[in-house]
Amino acid sequence: MKGTSPSRVIRAVAWYGIEVPRWEVRSLINSLVLWKGKAMRxxxxxxxxxxxxxxxxxxxxxxxxxxxxxxxxxxxxxxxxxxxxxxxxxxxxxxxxxxxxxxxxxxxxxxxxxxxxxxxxxxxxxxxxxxxxxxxxxxxxxITRPSMRFVPIKSIEQQGQLLVHRARQGFIEQRTATLNRIRGLLSELGIVLPLKAAVVRREALARLEDLPGWANTVIGDLLSEVTRLDERVAQYDQHIRAMARQSAEAQRLMQLSGVGEITATALLSTIGNGRDFKCGRQLCAWLGLVPGQYSSGGKQRLGRITKAGDPYLRSLLVLGARAVLAAAKNKSDPISRWATALAQRRGYWKAVVAIAAKNARMCWAVLSRGEDFRLPT
CATH class of the missing domain: 3.30.420.140 (YqgF/RNase H-like domain)
Structure with a gap:
């Protein structure tokens, strides 16, 4: 406040038992308002x-x-x-x-x-x-709004585990980019390869000796880079495997069909015990696995899934759901029977998203309750 001496401000701050650094004396005139001898906190x-x-x-x-x-x-x-x-x-x-x-x-x-x-x-x-x-x-x-939603604060351990996932995903993206670069460069020489990564590696290596001049050197270096990235991804897969072995919560999550080491550790690193969500459906909505609403005038209109939230977690759950649906035809448990019937009734992709959403809700139940997964009978 203009006209207030620094000594009065220091006394006012002392009422709260705060140690005031010297550099902050002048700015403390702005941090506390002295009105009729009282400090406004x-x-x-x-x-x-x-x-x-x-x-x-x-x-x-x-x-x-x-x-x-x-x-x-x-x-x-x-x-x-x-x-x-x-x-x-x-x-x-x-x-x-x-x-x-x-x-x-x-x-x-x-x-x-x-x-x-x-x-x-x-x-x-x-x-x-x-x-x-x-x-x-x-x-x-x-932040003072009573209905505001907040982001949970991650621990240093959670952030460390997330770094492993981010680094691994970065190596995968670099590998994909390098393979696409090989395809693009070979197409300039009249060699058109399909999209499948294994075919690109095999065909590029088979044609390497026939490439002229510097083309042989460049494609050879790029293939070596792909091999190096394969080794890095495998190394980080081992890190994630070790993280899953050391975590009791991850072991509980891995009891669910379609939830492996990568999905379990990624979920734990991102949402912790899951208690920041009131129910499993809130987790599904946060992951973007629920249909978007376009309702008005009392008429309900549901569109495609929102794809909100963390795309990495959502992609892992969807990939796991595809594995569940592929294996469901050979199983007779309630979830497999439900998944097979849903795919026949509504189509493959809707069934995959529904399985991913169900898995997300079951993951929330396992984490929030701290119990092992029990298959419904």
């Missing part, structure tokens, strides 16, 4: 995350802005938050958000992560007035 803070410079917006219980810092250096952010009394801190769920959330929780703050798409409606300046300070203010407002 900051209760909610919104932080717009970035790589080097952050924006901080704090309000009191009445919703009045009492801490506005458009530019906070990365090295000073932790000191600033540590100097404040325990309050509600909100951030967008973006790169580095889970790390900062864990750090802020150590100081007694309640941290909420929010999807960026839910912040946009609360930006008063609209789309044309987007900046870091406006985003921080919008985050501060959005």
């Amino acid at each position: 900051i209760v909610t803070i919104g932080i717009d995350l970035a790589k080097n410079v952050f924006a901080v917006h704090g309000v009191d219980a009445a919703g009045k802005a009492v801490l506005v810092r458009p530019t906070v250096p990365r090295a000073k952010l932790l000191e600033l938050i540590a100097a404040l009394p325990p309050c509600l801190v909100g951030m967008e769920a973006c790169s580095g958000a889970h790390h900062w959330a864990r750090e802020f929780q150590k100081f007694g703050h309640t941290v909420r992560l929010i999807a960026p798409k839910f912040v946009t409606p609360y930006r008063l300046s609209g789309k044309r007035g987007k900046n870091d300070a406006a985003d921080a203010a919008a985050i501060c407002e959005a």
Whole structure:
């Protein structure tokens, strides 16, 4: 507040038992409002995350802005938050958000992560007035809404396991890109190969000696790169296999048909115990395995699946569902009989999505209850 001496601010902060860094004395005039000798406490803070410079917006219980810092250096952010009394801190769920959330929780703050798409409606300046300070203010407002949905904060172990999955998927994408590059280069020489990866490898290797000049060198190097990526994918498959062996929850999930080591560890790394979802259908909706609604005027219209949420998890569940449907014809358990009848009645792909959705709901039940899977009779 203008005209307030730093000593009065330090005394006010001392009422809360906060140790104040020297560099923060001047900014604390903005962080606490002294009105008739009383300090108005900051209760909610919104932080717009970035790589080097952050924006901080704090309000009191009445919703009045009492801490506005458009530019906070990365090295000073932790000191600033540590100097404040325990309050509600909100951030967008973006790169580095889970790390900062864990750090802020150590100081007694309640941290909420929010999807960026839910912040946009609360930006008063609209789309044309987007900046870091406006985003921080919008985050501060959005996290106070009683009906807002938040992103669970991941532990460092969960993030470490997710890194294994992300790296493995990256190697697979590089391998696919390299095989497509081989097909494209050979087509320039009049050699057209089919899409199947195994055929591309076999045919390219068989024709390698007949390629002229530098073409032989280039295609040979690309085939060597594919072999190297195969080895990397196999190595990360072993990492995932070890993760699954060491986790009792993963072993429970793998009792379900269509859920293997990769799907089980990916689910655990992403949703933890699953208790952030009230029911299995919420998990299905988050994964985009439910039909989109276009209802109006009392008439219900259901379209194709929304494909919202994590595409990696959804693809794993769908691949597992295809394996379940392929093996269902030789089994007589209730789920296999249901899957076979559904495929005959509604078609292959609708049956696959239905099986994936059912598996997602059963995975939620296993994780949230902490029980082994029991096949219905």
